[in-house]
Amino acid sequence: MALDRKDLTILAELTTNARASHTELANKVGLSSTALARRQKALEDEGYIQAYQAALDxxxxxxxxxxxxxxxxxxxxxxxxxxxxxxxxxxxxxxxxxxxxxxxxxxxxxxxxxxxxxxxxxxxxxxxxxxxxxxxxxxALREIVNRAVPTVVFGEAKR
Amino acid sequence: MALDRKDLTILAELTTNARASHTELANKVGLSSTALARRQKALEDEGYIQAYQAALDxxxxxxxxxxxxxxxxxxxxxxxxxxxxxxxxxxxxxxxxxxxxxxxxxxxxxxxxxxxxxxxxxxxxxxxxxxxxxxxxxxALREIVNRAVPTVVFGEAKR
DNA sequence: TCTCCTTGGGCACACCGACGCGCATCTTCC
DNA sequence: GGAAGATGCGCGTCGGTGTGCCCAAGGAGA
Structure with a gap:
């Protein structure tokens, strides 16, 4: 399965707002809510999205x-x-x-x-x-970088 | 603000299922959905929960x-x-x-x-x-432990 | 001891929105 | 030109969410 730019945008957005609704995501990606729902479910089923988890401070x-x-x-x-x-x-x-x-x-x-x-x-x-x-x-005296996902994953998804 | 066992259970659960609904969480914690909604919102407002994010594989x-x-x-x-x-x-x-x-x-x-x-x-x-x-x-030849949150945070929340 | 006040919980209800389905359309590739 | 995959629109149902209100427990003070 190949991921296109829209898939990467979905993933990038979900790594920030895991609780975003379909319609909310659809607007940011530029899709209808139903098309986005299908892609999101595919990303979950294919295992690209492992889980949705709360990040604690x-x-x-x-x-x-x-x-x-x-x-x-x-x-x-x-x-x-x-x-x-x-x-x-x-x-x-x-x-x-x-x-x-x-x-x-x-x-x-x-x-x-x-x-x-x-x-x-x-x-x-x-x-x-x-x-x-x-x-x-x-x-560790200070933390300079702390990313869950390397930015290289999202490629050129960010406009 | 002091966290009791129920708060820790909520946090532990949300670190696994960030998209769990109030009623779903309420059953696991042993509260009503409204009481749980209040606690969850408090945990967000106080900054214990930083964000909800999708974990990618x-x-x-x-x-x-x-x-x-x-x-x-x-x-x-x-x-x-x-x-x-x-x-x-x-x-x-x-x-x-x-x-x-x-x-x-x-x-x-x-x-x-x-x-x-x-x-x-x-x-x-x-x-x-x-x-x-x-x-x-x-x-790194192998990854033995990979936790977002040290288990010490949840204390005795896990029954 | 009685009462007031605060804190946290539960119940019921109503509103709003998400979700998923069906169908028509469009594109792309063969 | 046809078929398959993907998209968009519309709709109805379902569920979550938030609010208001009442109740119980605990603490403080008179």
Missing amino acids: LSQFGLTTTVLVRIALESQSDDALKAFETEVVKCPSVVRCFLMSGTDDYILIVLARDIQDFERIHRTELSRLPRVARVQSSF | LSQFGLTTTVLVRIALESQSDDALKAFETEVVKCPSVVRCFLMSGTDDYILIVLARDIQDFERIHRTELSRLPRVARVQSSF
Whole structure:
């Protein structure tokens, strides 16, 4: 299935207003509401749209500190990776975790209230992860870019 | 404003189904639709809910490769930072960018179609960033955790 | 202890709008 | 020229949404 410019406009708009009605979207895209409804349903059925979700302001919850954590395991054996990964998904403060190439370790993104709170997280969540050889943390001083979708996806959809 | 368990349940549900109707949510939370409408509107007005957005399946767009890029500048002067940051926001493949503590450099998360595509991005986007002294890239082999909201936010809302 | 006031919830109703269907039209490709 | 896909219009039904009103619980103060 190939997406044309109108599809990309629909997607770009829905990434901003997920609750926009058919008629509302139809005006912005330049279609009738029924044609738009068909395209939107197709985009959902084909899997381009995974879900509609509310974005929370995490700073309202006091989570203003982002920490990047690099973790190296004692060994890169298969069961060491599995043991680590089954535990890391349970950490409530971890929002992202990648298995990285290069030095064969993991990179986590952790959200904390402040530095003291990260000390608690380090003690109660991170240090309990199995098979860990080394943990290295660096704090994000500022966030310059935070996009859910790279702008390259929408191509020339924006007029 | 203090959030009780019902508020957290509403937020947890909306992060999954942003298009859920008042009556639908009311059943899950255990409220009437009007009481729920009041709470939801309050959560929006207080800023807990920033937006409702559609989540796209980026793999459907061929973006299956995540790259972490560490960048060190020639100098940490104020105008060097400013020059870099005004340009990095224009890079269409960059989804996140942090100013980091420690070695005083930046960490970017870049989405690419594959390794060849990242070479193109490196050439056309990253190498044109100003005041850059060193660029170091590592590829994500696998994504273990990807949450928009840390589960710690919802606390004990999940029964 | 009684009463007032505030906060939050539920019920009922009415209005407005979205949604989905059917059909006619148009374009494009074979 | 025909067929298939996509669009637009109109309509009716359905559901959500918002409002008004009343009720229950809890706290404060006299």
